[in-house]
Amino acid sequence: MISRAVLHSLLIASLIVASSAACAAGRDEVISNSRPDRTWGSKVGGFFTSGKSIAVVIGISNYIGARAGGYPELATAKHDADKMVDFLIKDAGFDTVYVLTDEYATSEKIHRLMTDVIPSIVGPHDRFLFYWSGHGDQRVTADGKRSFGFLPLANSRSKEFSAMISMQDLERWDRYLEARQALFVLDACLSGLAGVEKKAPQDARVEQLSLPAHHLLTAGTANETVISGERWGGSLFTDSFILGAKGQARGSSGIVSLFSLIDFIQDRVVIEKQGANWSKSLTPQLQSLQAGDGAFFFTPALQSTALTTTNSQNRNQTPEQKGPTEGFGPLFNYDIESGTISGSMIGLTNYMNKGANWPDSGISACAMACDATAGCRAFGVGFSSGVCLLYRSIANKIPSNDIIGRKK
Numbered sequence: 001m002i003s004r005a006v007l008h009s010l011l012i013a014s015l016i017v018a019s020s021a022a023c024a025a026g027r028d029e030v031i032s033n034s035r036p037d038r039t040w041g042s043k044v045g046g047f048f049t050s051g052k053s054i055a056v057v058i059g060i061s062n063y064i065g066a067r068a069g070g071y072p073e074l075a076t077a078k079h080d081a082d083k084m085v086d087f088l089i090k091d092a093g094f095d096t097v098y099v100l101t102d103e104y105a106t107s108e109k110i111h112r113l114m115t116d117v118i119p120s121i122v123g124p125h126d127r128f129l130f131y132w133s134g135h136g137d138q139r140v141t142a143d144g145k146r147s148f149g150f151l152p153l154a155n156s157r158s159k160e161f162s163a164m165i166s167m168q169d170l171e172r173w174d175r176y177l178e179a180r181q182a183l184f185v186l187d188a189c190l191s192g193l194a195g196v197e198k199k200a201p202q203d204a205r206v207e208q209l210s211l212p213a214h215h216l217l218t219a220g221t222a223n224e225t226v227i228s229g230e231r232w233g234g235s236l237f238t239d240s241f242i243l244g245a246k247g248q249a250r251g252s253s254g255i256v257s258l259f260s261l262i263d264f265i266q267d268r269v270v271i272e273k274q275g276a277n278w279s280k281s282l283t284p285q286l287q288s289l290q291a292g293d294g295a296f297f298f299t300p301a302l303q304s305t306a307l308t309t310t311n312s313q314n315r316n317q318t319p320e321q322k323g324p325t326e327g328f329g330p331l332f333n334y335d336i337e338s339g340t341i342s343g344s345m346i347g348l349t350n351y352m353n354k355g356a357n358w359p360d361s362g363i364s365a366c367a368m369a370c371d372a373t374a375g376c377r378a379f380g381v382g383f384s385s386g387v388c389l390l391y392r393s394i395a396n397k398i399p400s401n402d403i404i405g406r407k408k
Helices: 004-023 077-091 107-121 168-176 236-248 258-275 360-371
Strands: 028-032 053-059 096-101 127-133 137-140 147-151 181-187 213-218 285-290 308-310 315-317 334-350 378-381 387-407
Touching: 053 077, 053 107, 077 096, 077 127, 077 236, 096 107, 107 168, 168 181, 168 285, 181 236, 213 258, 236 258, 258 285, 258 387, 360 378, 360 387
Parallel strands: 053 096, 053 127, 127 181, 181 213
Antiparallel strands: 028 096, 137 147, 213 285, 308 315, 308 334, 334 387, 378 387
16 A cells, blocks of 8 residues: 555645646747738739748747746746737738747757748748747957847856857848848847847838848847836737737838838837836837848738827727828917927827828828817827827927927
């Protein structure tokens, strides 16, 4: 017969195993879309309609922790990865998404995926998206003049950089690809240390978007930390990326280009930082990995254009409102001038229909939104992004290409 002591030991062991299994909630999946969107190239003037869309999504939340010499838990990272997967399959129409999260995101699996698997299945007519959500760290040279970015894995120990993914690996992986377009997205602290050649966002004609392009989009600069919280259901950067790509960064053509997307993300980050009373800087960056005249883009469905209004207390949905192209008289109640205003922000509305009368149509619509909002004393319209900002008061004015209106 088994003694009571032995039974007790077996019970404890089974509980430990069960607990470990419960914690091992990572994902190692290949998700195939039964109804992928193969028309994305033709929608912007491309000569091909059979290009595939492939993605790799990595998110790490369950780090070993500071007590074990590693990095602290990052509760939102895996959730951000799950959100990105859902968007790419359900909204963006990607063919295949490879998912690695938590303990399954090992160095061996990541390098094999990016060195052997992805280059073999992504062809010259295809596009590729890489997304990473997790901690970031940097190695600084002894003289303090150079910094190198790294992405810790779940079991990485602090400053043990050999057990991490180097941000310079992204540049190398990109060179392996024959993809027509590639976009690497890093939502990690210090992610601005990745990339080599900075490229200022620029507008591109719709027919040019499908031309070759390889870019890197990071949540911040080399010295900035990212922001996350329940307010955004995870990371502010990832939440803004998905909202913009779903349609809120859409231009008059109905297409969300990478350039309009970065404009939207930057504007929304500024607004949400104010609402969350976050004083640290966060400046999403767009960089070029290879020479090319195109830009990664999304073709959101028309029903994905719901607009949002945000304030410091909560975020409420508002009825869809697009910038009108006619029917508005002079704005007698406002002084219109160029500049950027900051102060007590009331809300944000994104006017995505930049028609032939832009920016006049956007100014008129934004003025009407200010009139209809209690306490609004001024508004600002982003010339390129189409974002309308509503303000209760004005703190300062900085010259820029934006357009502002102050109540007389």
